[in-house]
Amino acid sequence: MNFEVVKFKNIRRVVLAAVLLPFVFMIAEGVVLIRFSLMQYRALENDHLFADVLARGGSIAANEILAELVAARTYINNPNEMTKAAMMERRSALDSERARFNASLPPVETLDLGLQSQLANLRLAYSRIVATRSAVDRGYYGKGGNPVHIYGQAGLKQLGLVESLSSRIHDPVLLRKSSELMSILLTYYGERLIGNLGQRYFDRADFSAMSHEQLVQGETMLGNGMDRLRFHSSSPVVREILAYRSQPDEVWADTFTNAMVSGALRPDKAIRDKWIGIQNKRLDFLQQKIASVTDDIHVTGQKLSMRSHIHMTVVLALSSGLVLLVALIVALAVRGIRLVARVTEERELLINELRNAAQTDLLTGLYNRRGFEAAALALLMQAEYGSRWISVVLFDLDHFKKINDIYGHDAGDIVLKHVAGVARESFRSFDLLVRHGGEEFMALLPDSTPEDAAVVAERVRLAIEAAEIALPSGERLRMTASFGCAGRANAVSNRNFDDLVKRADLALYAAKASGRNCVVAGPIVPSAASQEERRKSAGGTHDFRK
Known part of the structure; x- marks a missing residue:
């Protein structure tokens, strides 16, 4: 394995980190901002959709359903071409508004189970209206017949669905207006039910116990609607309704309505006419306010649509800016990396030129002593401006004499050549390696403390220990080596490293004395236990590691 962890590669990483780290943070902030704007856009689009749903749903409940009911009752009581045409026109209007309402609803699969159930109930209520239409057309309803219950249930189902859908609104203004609309619609439906049943009460026409229960239901609905309106008393529309309801005639009518609900009111034609007129x-007043609020909701929906388009423009602008920023940062990073790569390449070329110019050992291909000294001097001069430490590693093969004695000098040369190759691959690419003599090797490690040198030496030692050397005879040998390391601070005034070689030689002697196959940096000698562990790791083939 070739370990090329050089200083300039570290510089490359630093440059890359310096460029990319701020870039990563900017990208993260940009993504968060874009995501927030996109969420705002989706919320506004959702509210715009529901503004249309609320306005259409409220209009259907307050106008189209009840208008068809009135037209149907008119036709039942007075069947002719004119009343039939009016009834058919109201049917067409209701069907048309229902189709628009259904088209404005979100996809059914996006609704929760509760809303899906309400939507199914509403469709069932409309199917009953269709059945009632058929019954009216066939004359099944006699004069005085009143399908108010069928249409009333459909209207209430419509109101319930609209109110449930309003809970999915995010915009506070639209949410407040939708709540106002529901309050007015509840009030209107209560008044409508009371008005219809009250007229039957005064006329004593088909007013049964069930009719009285429906009258009570209308009074309850009216009370709930008024309570909700008082909660929104800050709204101008609601204030107008509350002021209208506080007029003397309105208070008078409510008094007789309460008496009617309690059963204490005796029918009187004068009271009847005045009460029905009020x-x-x-x-009519409530219908005007419903139309006003639904129009206001439509306008609010259009404003939300405009805001959503603005948010989408912001999202697109932020995305474009982010893309440009990415392109700029990438361009700067590429230029910085290329610059560092060029400097690194020039340094490598210099080292290679020095290596090629130096004399090499013919057997191992490493520098010999003379060439090593010249190359080391040039490297030290170049390192004066960036290297603060210089270290030397001396190592020789353990029990090498036995190789020559047992297998001959040719086998010894094979061992030396193989060990040189392993050492060359295991030292760093900018370290200078020399065959110092016989089975002894030396390496000069620039920009390395003694501790750094010991780490590199340990890596080389392990590589030599793990290598198997094949001889021409087919036998395989395994070797170990002892290492001594020494270092000092690099200085312009001191380009002589003979003192380092001497101290490294002393460390090598200490390694030999401590049992071989180890690394000693300066005066530090490994413990006997660690040496014993290394000895136990030997195995296989002819082993010269002990």
């Missing part, structure tokens, strides 16, 4: 004016 109720009709009240319903």
